[in-house]
Amino acid sequence: MTLRPKLLGPGWYRAALSQPLSFLFALGLVAGVRSLYGYDPVLDWTAITTVALLAMPLGFIVGIGCFDYWFRWASGAPTVPEDHSGHGAKTWRDYFKVNTDHKVIGIQYIVTTFFFFIVGGLMAMLIRAELAQPGTQFVDPNTYNGLFSVHASLMIFLFIIPVFAGIANYVIPLMIGAPDMAFPRLNALSFWMLPTAGIMMMASFFVEGGAFATGWTAYAPISTETPIGQQFFTIGVQFAGASSIATALNFLVTIITMRAPGMTFWRMPLLVWANFTTSLLVVIATPFIAGSQFFVLLDRSLGTHFFDPSAGGDVLMYQHVFWFYSHPAVYIMMLPGFGIISEVISTHARKPVFGYRMMAFSLVAIVILGFTVWAHHMFVSGMADWLRVPMMITTMLIAVPTGIKIFSWLATLWRGVIHLTTPMLFALGFITMFTLGGISGIMLAIIPVVIHVSDTYFVVAHIHYVLFGGSVFTIFAGLYHWFPKITGRMYDERLGKAHFWLSFVFFNLTFGPMHLVGIDGMPRRVADYAENFATLNAIISISSFLFGLSFLIFLYNMITSWRYGPKASGNPWRAHSIEWQVSSPPPIFNFDEIPTVVGGPYEYGVPGAVHAVFGDKKAPTRAAPAGGGGAPPPTNTD
């Protein structure tokens, strides 16, 4: 193959070529416009960087081939329906190409997001190293502020939100009996926007003035005044947000239109419900953070005055718009986890989910209430006083649907046959720590308490209890649970349990004491602190390093089991939902025969109950429960 078709066809060569071209485009556009206006100097590097930050990622996405089909279609050229690489991945190289198979995209998502999880985690280690003692240890204050800002941004926008999209990408079409997502090409585009956003945020460390250092909240007006690194956040969030919105639309259409015959809404597994409600949140809320960052971008680059009070701007407007997304965002980061926990607990305790309809209704209630509580992040912001009490009440009411979920999971455990597998352990750990995070959440809703503890380590503790002890534990539970399905191999159960216990213990030793230092008067986001917090901070730092090390067990387990683990059967957990009724990993187009849904997804213990049947076979009787034992499922045998 000569170089020319390589450079013109979709792929990494064209993507690499696109980078200098996009940069030259940015340079030319800025230089051209500035010379027309007669500005001096013509080469303004801040402006060039800003345009390049928009042009280069777009160039990359076009270069790698996300738009080829649409461009051909729009220009009237003959389209190549599977010109990317077809469904499925035959070698590891196929994972580095634009692929429209939801299973490939799911794996691309999960692996990519875990890469950013590791980077963000290493930044957390640096943060804790700096905070191990009072005074300056390793990094100067500017780098420190950059570290916690990039840490939070990567964890939120490049790990928790998209890893759930990755798991759901793999599992949801299988669960609802669909051959793929509704818009496979849009799905691929959503994925390829992510790495660009993540690389952009990481790259901000290498520009003049250092990384963006205003926290993941990027409050104005400091975010409109800090060096160029801030643009890497402002624009990076746009790509992550666009990816998130496109995926959510894809999920909504897929879930609404592509369910297998017989799968009514009340027969959907709760993970499908969770992703449906999450996607609603994403589609409604995410445009608000995009807007808030565009305002910052315009203030910075075009001299608008959205946040400049001396020119009639309003600083508090930023916070209202930002939190109108970012509070629902905590549910975007939690509801899919609720779905995973329902699947895991029901399957590994061999019992129907207790109060299935209430579980679904409580998800919907959280979506609705979630839009009415944003200003509880602003109780000391100087906003309208009267707004505080209504926001306190709505915030506390969210405890009710959340409580329903906790109690229903407990009732699901009750009188089950509990298999303490690694996913089940993570689910139980999740319940423990999410309850603690919920309790500190209630405290953080009560205005007089929050006047004291807002912007302190108490808040840092709370957010890590709900996002790590909560969300990340559900991610681990989900990955262990679906690992056999995704890879076709079993993970090492002993290593899985070691991973759970070490993370559970050191998580609590790391984040538990943060409640204490916070209430005692240590503010968050500080590179240095008063002497009297030294002892607890030393304990926190040491625990955090051990906590970080425990992750290596997970990594080792995943990598070696994926390669060398014992082969998994189609249904190692003897689960009822549809994804377990096909081989592991599933056939290229998921189903050789379209399933027909005949009952609920969690009918464990009900004699003869089956969730779905394949072809025109009758429902198997009690003697042959769906996917019983480790035997190959009856579905693929004919």
Place this chain on the structure above:
Amino acid sequence: MRFLRRGHPLLKMAIFSLVAMVIGTVVSLWIDWFPVQASTAADDIDTLYDVLLIASVPVFVLVMAVAIYSVTAFKAKPGDMSDGAPIHGNTRLEVIWVTIPFIMVSAAAIYGWIVLDDIEAKQPNTMIVDVRGQQFAWDFTYPDEGKVKSNQLYLPVNRPVEFRVTTDDVLHDFWVPEFRLKTDAVPGLTTKFRATPSKTGTYNVVCAELCGIGHSTMRNTVRVLPEKDFDAWLAKQQGSEADGGAAAAGGDMTAAGRDLFTGDGGCTACHTLADAESVGALGPALDELAADAEKYGKQEGQSPEEYVKTAIVDPNAFLVPNFSEGVMPENFKETLSAEEIDTLVKYLLTVGGGDKG
């Protein structure tokens, strides 16, 4: 303990939960969570927090008890392939666990609202203090007390204060942990809160809203004094603004300068100076200031005195190598009188090696 071994497992669970609740409550109340209480609001807020703890412990213990009991009592035996009981729900139970949390959070919200009204109530005889934040320092003005200005917050004990908080640049947050009260300083707005200091002593002033490179150093103290001492401080402050502190120090200008350097100026947080026993490192060390002022002053075409004065009132006009712009507050020309600045300049050139050659 025999009945424990023989009793029904549910009974055991109930007894263990009860014990855990008692231990949990005792431990959570025994922990010394808060800094000292130095305002009237502190007591109300701490009590509210304690009540929330007492209400939370049983909830958490209950969740844990059911989870741990289930895991031990319903654990699958090796090789057990059976399913659990096909229970799909129980309406009465679901109504209960909607109702009880609803009542609990409603009660907590009402209690919180009452405390909020209580701590924000208007008080007679309130003294107003204007608080201004800027990167990375606070200054304070007493508009009703002769417009005295200070970099150091002094308050009389037991007199209600209303803080009116503003900022010159970005967001800050004025927080006194010992008062349990804070509010953001917002560009374009004046935010307020009321407090009544209830105990004399020295407490912390902390910036709680990320404001840039020096955010973690934006710490200061508040001194709560008996009424008499506070009035004396006010008088001294007014005197010092007029004569640069000479009278208060009995004419010893080095002592007057040291007072300013370690006190009102708040210089010690960032600058090292042996005479004042300070070790701050955010700004240049001042022990060799006389030589430096000679050298840099020549570059800038200034006398050493002019150089030092400029460095105080307009710190970004000239930057000592390796130190960045915007770190030193620019408000000293407003919070220190011209006489006080003269005192400081003389003092710094004296103890910074000027007279000792």
